Amino acid sequence: MTTTLPILVAYDGSADAERALHWAAAESLRTHVPLRVLAVNAVLPPTWGGMTGAVGMAGLVDIPVGDSKAVLEQAGKTLSDAGVGGATLDQATGHVVDELLRAGESASLLVTGSHGHGRTGEALIGSVSQHLARHATCPVVVVRPARDPEARRIVVGIDGSRASAAALEHACRRAEDTGETVVAIHAWKVRAPSTDVWSSDARSVDSQERELLLSESLAGVREDHPDVRLEQEVVPVAPGQALVDASAGASLVVVGSRGLGFFSGLLLGSVSQVVLHRAECPVLVVR
Numbered sequence: 329m330t331t332t333l334p335i336l337v338a339y340d341g342s343a344d345a346e347r348a349l350h351w352a353a354a355e356s357l358r359t360h361v362p363l364r365v366l367a368v369n370a371v372l373p374p375t376w377g378g379m380t381g382a383v384g385m386a387g388l389v390d391i392p393v394g395d396s397k398a399v400l401e402q403a404g405k406t407l408s409d410a411g412v413g414g415a416t417l418d419q420a421t422g423h424v425v426d427e428l429l430r431a432g433e434s435a436s437l438l439v440t441g442s443h444g445h446g447r448t449g450e451a452l453i454g455s456v457s458q459h460l461a462r463h464a465t466c467p468v469v470v471v472r473p474a475r476d477p478e479a480r481r482i483v484v485g486i487d488g489s490r491a492s493a494a495a496l497e498h499a500c501r502r503a504e505d506t507g508e509t510v511v512a513i514h515a516w517k518v519r520a521p522s523t524d525v526w527s528s529d530a531r532s533v534d535s536q537e538r539e540l541l542l543s544e545s546l547a548g549v550r551e552d553h554p555d556v557r558l559e560q561e562v563v564p565v566a567p568g569q570a571l572v573d574a575s576a577g578a579s580l581v582v583v584g585s586r587g588l589g590f591f592s593g594l595l596l597g598s599v600s601q602v603v604l605h606r607a608e609c610p611v612l613v614v615r
Contacts, residue, residue: 332361332362332436333361333434333435333436333466334361334362334363334364334416334434334435334436335352335355335356335359335361335362335363335364335435335436335437335439336364336366336428336431336432336435336437336438336439336466337349337352337363337364337365337366337403337439337440338366338368338428338438338439338440338441339365339366339367339399339400339403340367340368340399341367341398341399341402341403342441344441344442344471345440345441346406346441347441347442347471347473348439348440348441348469348471349365349403349406349407349439350406350410351439351469351471351610352437352439352469352471353406353407353410353411353412354410355437355439356412356415357410357411357412358505358506359505361436361437362414362415362416363407363412363415363416364415364416364418364431364435365400365403365407365415365416365417365418366418366419366420366427366428366431367396367399367400367403367417367418367419367420368396368419368420368421368422368424368427368428369395369396369419369420369421369422370421370422370423370424396419397419400417400418400419403415403417404417418431425459425460428440428460428464429460429463429464429465432460432464432465432466432468433465433466435466436466436467437466437467437468437469438460438464438466438467438468438469439468439469439471440457440460440468440469440470440471441470441471442457442470442471442472442473457470457604458600458601458604461585461600461604461613462585465615466615467498467612467613467614467615468612468613469610469611469612469613470604470610470611470613471610472604472607472608472609472610472611473608473609474579474608474609474610475575475576475577475608475609476576476577476578476608476609479577479578479579479609480506480507480508480509480579481508481509481510481511481574481577481578481579482499482502482503482508482509482510482511482578482579482580482581482582483511483513483571483574483575483578483580483581483582484496484499484510484511484512484513484581484582484583485513485514485515485567485571485581485582485583485584485599485600485603486512486513486514486542486545487514487567487584488541488545489584490584491584491585491614491615492583492584493545493584494584494614494615495582495583495584495612495614496510496512496546496549496582497549497552498582498612498614499580499582500549500552500553500556500558501553502580503553503556503557504553504555504556508579509557509558509559510556510557510558510559511559511560511561511574511578512542512546512558512559512560512561513560513561513562513563513570513571513574514538514541514542514560514561514562514563515562515563515564515565515566515567515569515570515571516538516564516565516566516567517564517565517566517567518534518564534564535562535564538562539560539562542560542562543560546558546560561574567599567602568598568599568601568602568603568606569602571583571599571602571603571607572602572603572606572607572608575603575607575608575609575611576608576609578608578609579609579610580609580610580611580612581603581607581609581610581611581612582611582612582614583599583600583603583611583612583613583614584600584613584614584615585600585613585614585615600613
């Protein structure tokens with residue numbers, strides 16, 4: 329008998345965690361995958377990255393020991409109101425990141441909010457969120473506020489690597505179920521040329537070559553997912569900025585955790601960091 333791995337939600341009762349829980353609840357109802365909500369009693373300083381001091385993570389606050397029971401009761405009420413039954417409500421004690429990474433090893437997806445309210449400030453908290461996105465063994469969704477809640481476009485960053493191919497495959501499988509359009513975007517930062525004439529000609533040739541490579545990389549995906557509307561865009565803009573711009577009209581941005589493929593100038597490891605900080609919709613990091 330096959331056991332379905334649950335969707336894991338990092339939860340602390342904050343507004344951002346509530347947003348993440350609502351997103352995860354909708355995902356659970358859509359996919360029929362069970363939910364597991366985890367509240368962490370953070371009582372020890374984290375040891376990762378050489379940093380010390382109590383710290384939360386994006387979407388997860390340091391919860392004093394004993395308070396997680398009330399937090400989980402709140403989560404249970406939210407899920408009940410959303411029509412989700414049978415969720416597992418758990419608590420753990422230890423380093424927030426360590427506990428979530430450990431729990432993520434037996435999850436199909438890890439969902440967290442976009443902002444933390446720990447005691448060390450936004451910059452450090454943001455770095456913890458990226459640490460999770462980089463090192464979790466399962467895909468990670470950072471539920472950032474959506475600029476357009478009615479958007480029906482899934483944006484995918486493409487660089488020709490296996491990581492970006494996995495991101496595209498994930499997006500297409502999702503679109504088969506939701507009916508959304510998938511937009512595959514390849515972007516690159518144009519280097520300053522020596523003359524304006526050279527710039528125009530070189531950019532045209534470079535764009536054509538990249539358009540062809542992108543079309544070739546999407547050909548197999550179109551065959552595998554014939555019912556998915558798949559659009560492609562090649563834009564001479566810094567990759568992170570291109571995806572952030574596209575996120576304003578998207579329901580989800582999907583990126584690979586890292587990878588440099590046949591396109592030069594796009595390293596999804598660094599691009600995903602930009603998107604996690606600035607996207608105007610939820611972000612899914614696929615491995």
